[in-house]
Amino acid sequence: MPVHTTPQGWILETAHTAYAFGINAAGHLVHRYWGLKLPDLQDYPAPFLSDSEISFINPPHLSREEFQAYGGLRYSEPSLKVTSSSGVRDTVLQFVRSEVAENLLTLDLQDELIGLQVRLHYRVHADTDLIERWVTVKNAGSHTFELERVFSALWHLPEEQTYRLTHLTGQWLDEFRIHKDVLSEGTKTIESRTLTTSHHHNPFFMLDRAGEGQAFEDHGDVWFGLLAWSGNWKITAEVTHAQSTRLGIGLNDWDFAWTLEPGASFETPVALAGYTREGFGGASRRLHQHIRAEVVPHKNLKRRVLYNSWEATLFDVNLEGQSQLAEVAARMGIELFVMDDGWFHGRKWDTAGLGDWWPDAEKFPDGLTPLVNKVKSLGMDFGLWVEPEMVNPDSDLYRAHPEWVYHFEGRHRNEARNQLILNLGREDVQDYLIDLLDQLLSEHDISFIKWDFNRYVSEPGWPAFAGNAKELWVRHVQGLYRVWGTLRERHPAVVWQTCSGGGGRADAGMFHLADQAWISDCTDPSARLQIQEGYSLAYPASTMEAWATDWGKDRFSLEFRFHVAMCGVLGIGGHILHWPEEDREEAARLIALYKDIRHLVHEGDLFRLRSPSQDVISGVQYVSRDQQEAVVFAFRTHHPRYSQKTWRFRLKGLNPNARYTVEGFEGARSGQAWMEDGFPLELAEFQSKVLKVTQI
Known part of the structure; x- marks a missing residue:
């Protein structure tokens, strides 16, 4: 006991x-x-x-x-x-x-x-x-x-x-x-x-x-x-x-x-x-x-490699453009295609449309079904971006229900990113969102939802509430849990991602509802190494979505950008229509490598080998729970103050009495030897390596 x-x-x-x-x-x-x-x-x-x-x-x-x-x-x-x-x-x-x-x-x-x-x-x-x-x-x-x-x-x-x-x-x-x-x-x-x-x-x-x-x-x-x-x-x-x-x-x-x-x-x-x-x-x-x-809701979920259209198209989404992206993504080995912001009624920019969660008739005259069918025919699942807790003043919802947002009577309603926050403490708001999103999920074969929240609160008032309006801080979250929880019950196969302008709502409460989190809008791979290290103190790599994008493409190789993102749930967010064919082929190779090791990243024990916040050389290692295999990610960022080119990596978490091989090094050694003596690794500036470790 x-x-x-x-x-x-x-x-x-x-x-x-x-x-x-x-x-x-x-x-x-x-x-x-x-x-x-x-x-x-x-x-x-x-x-x-x-x-x-x-x-x-x-x-x-x-x-x-x-x-x-x-x-x-x-x-x-x-x-x-x-x-x-x-x-x-x-x-x-x-x-x-x-x-x-x-x-x-x-x-x-x-x-x-x-x-x-x-x-x-x-x-x-x-x-x-x-x-x-x-x-x-x-x-x-x-x-x-x-x-x-x-x-x-x-x-x-x-x-x-x-x-x-x-x-x-x-x-x-x-x-x-x-x-x-x-x-x-x-x-x-x-x-x-x-x-x-x-x-x-x-x-x-x-x-x-x-x-x-x-x-x-x-x-x-x-x-x-x-x-x-x-x-x-x-x-x-x-x-x-x-x-x-x-x-x-x-x-x-x-x-x-x-x-x-x-x-x-x-x-x-x-x-x-x-x-x-x-x-x-x-x-x-x-x-x-x-x-x-x-x-997390799905305990044995195989987290799929995804492509997200945001950085490629912003709000300029339509059937033709998204279909072209999907075709290239499928050839690269992508498993999940996610259409981001811009797909819903009246959404031409970030000034309108939030709250009206049905397909825009101008962009998708036949609804989302043709795009969903196109993506499915390419062998991928389909995902969608939503921001249900927000509303633009320029929307059908706000024109019908201006009282549904947080406000103080007589006060100016401050907008941020041209939007206001719906009061999810209200049951009528909860019911509206449940009905609308349930209809969206019921009518389309959607496997993945990215749920965003892109501003902080202002004017936290609830004039119509009969009790103490200071309860709204808790009632909003309870309402969020009810909406999300109800949708999960009705659509249990859907995988949900929590996002709030990046990592603004990544916590263990959300992980009862969402299988993964978008932890930062920053996709600069050098900066991400430190962000991902901090995230790893509390939360597992299986919950950490990370993208390889075009950010820093003139400074960082495609391989380096991919290796950083492969330390979590791999996603691609660049404009792949603009990638040369050799980059697409290299991406396909890296995606195949990731699929081979992702079980270690998502299910294994994490060991932080060297900290990116303390040295130009950093590394993480993921070890299977049975210690049969592992994978090492090694990164070098800026030039050090001296001319050192080779660094020693000492592994962790291996069975000291078993024998292992490390990719790129001849012969087998005991786990104890790899952990105590390690191996030398030469890395140029902004170079990275992924090494498999196998027990024999």
Whole structure:
């Protein structure tokens, strides 16, 4: 059993780790331990109760509570803040009961005065050393509550140590940059206030010790996690004056409120976290394995090589032009042809048409069926771009329903990219989108949908809402999940991609609905190496769509551009009608190579060999779970400051006692030899190589 109930409390054990908490002498639910699994259940520390009675420093403030509510003698960042219509603005939680069902533990806490019930959920994923946490808050009293903050989890680190926070920052065209901060007394906050996950930060963290005890790629203690949510979120990493480090993660409480009438409940999104002694790489592989096996909709999906028409045609799409692109794509070995923006009613540029999701009669007088049939006859599947949450003021939908967008009465409605955001908190908007997109999918043989979101929110108002309009931040995401989820139920074979101007909505919440993400609009291959490295900290290559395009074609070889994109789900986005025949033939060769190795890229364990953010030479390796085979990608970018031409690559993740061959090198060596001694590799500027590794 992964969940143990003992006189000291509860212990959650995975294959290699343990997480323990219990009730202390004051009746508070407190954290006890998070780290390597110990030999005996009696080895874990007892629930702690401080005996401090110094002025301004009281036992409740020093307690490391599992879920700390605002109230009493507590002054650190709370996990819960509630106001009752009775006038009470604090919360006093007492333990009531626990329940264990296989790998799931639930604990019930209650504030008897106001009738607030809080249920803490813990689900153990033993194989990947991960723990899921979420919270259900219920109003069991007679007064109305206003929920002002409710985090999904509060994670505590071993005390009296200094930690370093690794997180992902960025902006449009420059997402998933790795950033590290040494935490000092106070609170470090990262968040999104954009209505989406955002390009600026991602709801993901890694923590390791600062200084001499710091972790590295392949070894060291790392505590890590993420939030499965696709809207506003918040992470607070706090170091108290008593050198206690804690990290809260959940919905962003900025401009948020949720009204709980008597009998009503509210459930938070899921937070996922784990611990490893195998460094940052070990943390990433655990998250990758979990997302592949437990999260994405199609667990055994063969992700197809796709062509996307956007960079070739922009909005100038029609049957003839798309058919010509499809013919060339098919000869290159493309498996999925995706028509991007410009196909729907009134869409000649980005100033009109959003909201009217039916084929434009001028561009496609006979509808999409002739193009779909053409693509299918060439042996490819057909995909389509949509942006359902948006509307142009110049559209039939907006003219009929201007009240359906976010706005404040009397305020100017700010457009971005000439568009406004539909209020998906409204059920009538949800129903409209479900009906329209269901009709589109029912009438056409569409295998793939790219769902985009190309602006951040402004004027977040909902004048017609009878309750607190601050609920819209959550209701929009819930509405998105309902629309997308309903369409998935009706069309289960369709593969969905999440996109928001690139990586603005790539998160574990979306991966319950979408099998892959478009992680950046930047297709510069040199820049992509760093973007892809940051993405790989949290999310697997099987979810990362990457394109080889015409961006930088005068600087980067076609092979280099392809090799970078082959580190994820390969796509092609260049204007292939303009490619010379020799480039098309080379592309066909590279696509064939990718098809031969993609099972390793998508299903294997990722090992980061050399970082593109730290050196001109970088490399990644994907190893099959049975260690029978692997593939290595090696890249060189700019000239170094010296004349070195050859670099040594040391492999990772092989069976040390088995023997392997490495493509391009004579003879077989033990896995241990390839990992300890490696091999020399000569690379010119902006040159790349792909090497197969095979056990014999």
